[in-house]
Amino acid sequence: MGRGASVFSSYTKGRNVRSRADVGSNGGLYPSSPEPWSVLESTFDADRPIVGMVHLPPLPGAPNYGGSRERILADARRDARALEAGGVDGIMVENFGDVPFYPDDVPKHVVATMTRATREVVEAADLPVGVNVLRNDADAAVSVAAAADAEFVRVNVHTGARVTDQGVLEGRAHETLRLCDRIDADLRVLADHDVKHSAPLASGDGSAASMADAVERGLADATVVSGAGTGHGVDLSELEAAVETREEFGLDVPILVGSGVTAGTVGDVLSVADGVVVGTALKEDGEVANPVSERRVRELVEAADR
Incomplete structure (x- = not known):
């Protein structure tokens, strides 16, 4: 399967019939599937894929919008090309500059x-492309990805509830997956576990069981583990706990790390995780607002030693 193949397709091609499949050992209805790392390898043409971020600047309507739509598109193309040239295996587009974020329903002009920006990235780089609409607008992410021919979405709160600086965010897995079906969008869902810049609403919302819920009840195709905030690393003990949860609950699902990965840590992280999503460390001077540095991308990819 080449770089243009559907993300996680060998694992989730039948995701929408998962609940009609064989009864699993946990009493739920889930089919057997390949090991998560083999899924990633067949999808991204890499054993443990590195997904690079295209952080969009403030968009029209945002308080810090710079006044040029064409500049937004040009920057997106530039970063996508630098990521591909540096050797990443996939790209994720995110409205990172749109602070303060709408909680879960961005306006139509943001969509x-x-x-438009995501389509520019799809055309600029021959890599799988995904979308994350901050803070937690999964419907918008699905709509953008489907219209732009992207292949996956990231959802910060897919199931359960989290307390954030935008207030309480609630997962809408039931709406997200039904929207995919309704508009015939063959997209994979990467769901955050214990997402950064948030705290659990209840004592169990950051637990192992909540991770299992996102996969078994929310039908997420992969889970993303992150640190406390953007650029904050994940404690390896917490990452190992997530892997233990996967084994305990029999979850055939990839685990990616979604924050704080650097050229100095990527090797250790990928000794435990199945992949990484990297933004800040790939920017010039390691500053999140700067353009992507092809040199820094290449250094991190080489340090991964996969």
Whole structure:
């Protein structure tokens, strides 16, 4: 399967019939599937894939918007090309500059601009492309990805509830997956576990059981583990706990690390995780607001030693 193949397709091609499949050992209805790392390898043409971020600047309507739609598109193309040239295995587009974020329902003009920018990335790089609409607008992410021919979405709160600086965010897995079906969008869902910049609403919302819920009840195709905030690393003990949860609950699902990965830590992280999503460390001077540095991308990819 080449770089243009559907993300996690060998694992989740039948995701929408998962609940009609064989009864699993946990009493739920889930089919057997390949090991998560083999899924990633067949999808991204890499054993443990590195997904690089295209952080969009403030979009029209945001307080810090710079006044040039064409500059937004040009920057997206530039970063996508630098990521591909540096050797990443996939790209994720995110409205990172749109602070303060809408909680879970961005305006239509944000969807429109993100669709245009994501399409520019799809055309600029021959890599799988995904979308994350901050803070937690999964419907918008699905709509953008489907219209732009992207292949996956990231959802910060897919199931359960989290307390954030935007207030309480609630997962809408039931709406997200039904929207995919309704608009015939063959997209994979990467769901955060204990997502950064948030705290659990209840004592069990950051637990192992909540991770299992995202996969078994929310039908997420992969889970993303992150540190406390953007650029903050994940404690390896917490990452190992997530892997133990996967084994305990029999979850055939990839685990990716979604924050704080650097050229100095990527080797250790990928000795435990199945993949990484990297943003800050790939930017010039390691500053999140700067353009992607092809040199820094290459250094991190080489340090991964996969």
